[in-house]
Amino acid sequence: MQLEQAILVGLNINDDPNFDNSMIELANLAEACEVNVIGTITQNKEAPTPNYYVGEGKVQEIKEAAVALDADLVIFNDELSPSHIRNLETALEIKVIDRTVLILDIFARRAKTKEAMLQVELAQAEYFMPRIVGAYKYLSRQKSGTGSKGPGEQQLELDRRILRDKITKLKHDLKDLVQIRRTQRDKRKKNEVFTVALTGYTNSGKSTLMNSIIDVSSTHKDKYAFEKNMLFATLETKTRRIHLDNNHIFLLTDTVGFIDRLPHHLIEAFKSTLEEISEASLILHVIDISNPNHENQIHVVEDVLRDIGVSDIPIVHVYNKTDLLKDIPLNSRDHSIFISAINNYNVPRLLDLIDFELYKTITKVEMLIPFDKAEIYSELKENSNVLETEYLDNGIRIVVELNNYHFNKYHSFIK
Numbered sequence: 001m002q003l004e005q006a007i008l009v010g011l012n013i014n015d016d017p018n019f020d021n022s023m024i025e026l027a028n029l030a031e032a033c034e035v036n037v038i039g040t041i042t043q044n045k046e047a048p049t050p051n052y053y054v055g056e057g058k059v060q061e062i063k064e065a066a067v068a069l070d071a072d073l074v075i076f077n078d079e080l081s082p083s084h085i086r087n088l089e090t091a092l093e094i095k096v097i098d099r100t101v102l103i104l105d106i107f108a109r110r111a112k113t114k115e116a117m118l119q120v121e122l123a124q125a126e127y128f129m130p131r132i133v134g135a136y137k138y139l140s141r142q143k144s145g146t147g148s149k150g151p152g153e154q155q156l157e158l159d160r161r162i163l164r165d166k167i168t169k170l171k172h173d174l175k176d177l178v179q180i181r182r183t184q185r186d187k188r189k190k191n192e193v194f195t196v197a198l199t200g201y202t203n204s205g206k207s208t209l210m211n212s213i214i215d216v217s218s219t220h221k222d223k224y225a226f227e228k229n230m231l232f233a234t235l236e237t238k239t240r241r242i243h244l245d246n247n248h249i250f251l252l253t254d255t256v257g258f259i260d261r262l263p264h265h266l267i268e269a270f271k272s273t274l275e276e277i278s279e280a281s282l283i284l285h286v287i288d289i290s291n292p293n294h295e296n297q298i299h300v301v302e303d304v305l306r307d308i309g310v311s312d313i314p315i316v317h318v319y320n321k322t323d324l325l326k327d328i329p330l331n332s333r334d335h336s337i338f339i340s341a342i343n344n345y346n347v348p349r350l351l352d353l354i355d356f357e358l359y360k361t362i363t364k365v366e367m368l369i370p371f372d373k374a375e376i377y378s379e380l381k382e383n384s385n386v387l388e389t390e391y392l393d394n395g396i397r398i399v400v401e402l403n404n405y406h407f408n409k410y411h412s413f414i415k
């Protein structure tokens with residue numbers, strides 16, 4: 001297959017210190033969409049222009065470069081408005097897409113479960129809804145290529161009304177799936193098993209850390225998380241029950257990574273997936289400390305977490321990939337740890353930290369459970385750490401570590 005040839009265009013607004021990194025990231029996004037980058041054009045400006053996003057002189061420069069380099073498309077490093085796209089396609093006489101389309105395209109390629117596919121399709125439909133005129137014009141000339149692949153492709157040929165119906169149907173189908181997920185989560189809550197969510201920038205090492213935690217803990221060993229050096233390797237949520245050496249248990253959830261300027265339609269569409277994070281007992285924010293841009297990535301992740309309503313969940317900053325650093329930093333801040341998920345360095349300490357965070361509200365008590373309430377014993381056996389069991393004439397005597405929830409629920413049986 002012949003790769004599409006693209007020119008990247010970026011507007012550096014007010015000397016953004018993150019601008020260069022952001023252009024490199026755009027090139028990586030393009031590469032993930034199997035697009036070949038043949039040129040980059042940038043402009044410094046205080047704000048986008050109303051007509052063409054870049055200045056008119058720049059439009060001319062892009063046009064000349066596109067002809068000289070025989071480009072197939074131009075990719076802007078920002079989400080363009082419908083009128084920007086229309087004006088630019090008319091002026092440049094070439095396909096124009098933006099960063100959002102690339103991200104949606106990668107998500108469409110990576111989606112595997114029914115839920116993820118519906119979510120991406122919904123985000124694509126919402127994005128193209130106001131842009132259907134521009135997209136239609138382009139698609140009538142050429143029907144393939146980046147931004148028109150994936151579950152969304154047929155929609156572009158349809159008019160607005162049909163697209164609107166489609167959005168309604170997608171939302172409806174998703175609702176059913178979301179209901180199933182909620183039921184599972186409610187069940188977990190009822191059993192009051194702690195949930196720990198892995199979160200962080202894409203490619204920071206979340207899935208690798210999940211595998212490393214399974215490896216280092218006493219959990220049954222079967223690796224399952226998909227780890228790969230590519231953007232958005234993981235789109236679907238995976239949860240594993242982790243057993244610690246001291247019999248403490250928690251659920252660990254791996255989920256989709258974040259990126260700078262994550263399209264808000266995607267955040268909307270992935271709300272149900274992201275709810276897994278907002279309902280966790282503890283969040284592990286995985287940071288690729290070997291990436292020179294990691295400070296900015298931390299801010300991006302924190303912004304998205306705020307967006308999805310995470311406010312009072314304790315967060316541990318997990319600085320990963322320290323094997324790539326010359327010197328491993330000493331832990332300085334509270335609630336942070338330096339690890340290497342690839343060789344398990346410091347992962348046992350991370351487990352101690354998780355254990356402490358989750359179980360610090362735990363109280364060790366002695367209980368007497370009457371035989372006709374034996375189901376309470378079964379429940380505690382399943383979800384708590386029962387240290388001693390003794391069958392007496394009047395019931396089962398146990399010594400157990402209770403979390404706040406069980407402590408309040410069963411306080412009448414505590415001796």
Ligand SMILES: Nc1nc2c(ncn2[C@@H]2O[C@H](COP(=O)(O)OP(=O)(O)OP(=O)(O)O)[C@@H](O)[C@H]2O)c(=O)[nH]1
Pocket residue numbers: 200201202203204205206207208209226227228229230231232233234235255256257258320321322323324339340341342343
């Ligand atoms: N050198 C080094 N590489 C690592 C480490 N942890 C992860 N990686 C590599 O980083 C790449 C991304 O790892 P993943 O675990 O897939 O990252 P992720 O955060 O799950 O990424 P997404 O699912 O795309 O959001 C892979 O090539 C890993 O092998 C580490 O501690 N050291």
Ligand SMILES: [Mg+2]
Pocket residue numbers: 206207208226227233234255
């Ligand atoms: Mg992953």
